[in-house]
Amino acid sequence: ETGVTQSPTHLIKTRGQQVTLRCSSQSGHNTVSWYQQALGQGPQFIFQYYREEENGRGNFPPRFSGLQFPNYSSELNVNALELDDSALYLCASSAGTGEAKNIQYFGAGTRLSVL
Amino acid sequence: RKEVEQDPGPFNVPEGATVAFNCTYSNSASQSFFWYRQDCRKEPKLLMSVYSSGNEDGRFTAQLNRASQYISLLIRDSKLSDSATYLCVVNIRDTGRRALTFGSGTRLQVQP
Numbered sequence: 558e559t560g561v562t563q564s565p566t567h568l569i570k571t572r573g574q575q576v577t578l579r580c581s582s583q584s585g586h587n588t589v590s591w592y593q594q595a596l597g598q599g600p601q602f603i604f605q606y607y608r609e610e611e612n613g614r615g616n617f618p619p620r621f622s623g624l625q626f627p628n629y630s631s632e633l634n635v636n637a638l639e640l641d642d643s644a645l646y647l648c649a650s651s652a653g654t655g656e657a658k659n660i661q662y663f664g665a666g667t668r669l670s671v672l
Numbered sequence: 673r674k675e676v677e678q679d680p681g682p683f684n685v686p687e688g689a690t691v692a693f694n695c696t697y698s699n700s701a702s703q704s705f706f707w708y709r710q711d712c713r714k715e716p717k718l719l720m721s722v723y724s725s726g727n728e729d730g731r732f733t734a735q736l737n738r739a740s741q742y743i744s745l746l747i748r749d750s751k752l753s754d755s756a757t758y759l760c761v762v763n764i765r766d767t768g769r770r771a772l773t774f775g776s777g778t779r780l781q782v783q784p
Contacts, residue, residue: 559717590771599676599759599774600716613771647715649772659704659763661772663715 559583561650561664569670570638578633578667580648588612589631590661591623592647600647606631635669643671675699678760678775686783689750693778695743695760702773704763705736707745709756710777716759719745750782 560583570576582589588607592600602615606625620636629650635642645668649661678695685691697705705722720727722734722743733746743760757777764773 559715592772592774597776599776600772602771602773605771615771660706660718660721663717665715 559650559662559664561648561662563646563648563664563667565667566665567668567670569672571672572638572640574638574671575634575636576638576669578635578646578648578669580631580633580650580664582629582631582648582650583662586650586652586662587629588651589625589629590649590651591631591633592649593617593642594645594647594666596644603633638671640671643669645669673698674775675764675773676760676762676775678778680776680778682779682781684781684783685750687750687752689782690746690748691750691780692747693745693758693760693780695745695775697741697743697760697762697773699762699764699773700741702741702762702764705734705743706761706763706772707732707734707743708759708761708774710759711756716774719758747780750780752782752784755780755782 562581590605591603594600604614605612609625625631645666647666648664651661707719708716709719710716726735731748735744759777760775
């Protein structure tokens with residue numbers, strides 16, 4: 558196992574609602590990245606946090622926001638949910654420096670269904 | 673055009689076969705390359721990094737051609753347990769973005 562844990566594992570919401578997903582990174586990892594994976598597609602980068610600061614963002618609207626805490630755990634918040642937000646949300650952690658930062662270890666994901 | 677392109681498959685091969693997957697990437701700023709494996713409804717797991725000199729890990733061999741912006745994965749002596757989706761992944765060090773860019777994956781089904 559990677560040591561990256563995500564909660565909850567499954568979630569059902571309705572359009573317009575808000576959701577918070579959580580991730581605990583692997584011990585010693587200070588960088589957390591979030592990805593959205595729609596059915597039949599590869600994961601798409603949402604954003605990355607390094608030492609509690611956003612460190613890059615993909616092509617997602619501002620209603621996708623995040624936080625990283627001093628213990629390097631992280632949250633992904635999505636406001637005003639849309640049907641197309643239904644996907645597997647993956648958190649990945651990595652060490653912050655050197656070549657190790659390019660190796661990312663994924664949690665099992667949160668499967669979000671928006672009805 | 674997608675930044676990382678893969679043949680979606682599926683590749684249906686018998687046990688013991690050799691199978692090769694290819695991947696092309698469009699961003700010349702790509703600096704690190706990987707193959708990840710993803711089982712159905714599971715998270716992606718790192719299979720191997722890919723280096724310009726080529727690298728091998730048991731039955732798996734990966735190659736990188738920077739000039740052609742092309743990555744390959746060869747699996748020899750396929751096992752039933754190799755059935756999965758194989759994701760080609762690059763790390764693009766553009767300003768403000770240090771993240772993995774994934775292809776859509778190539779599905780492999782190894783049959784008895």
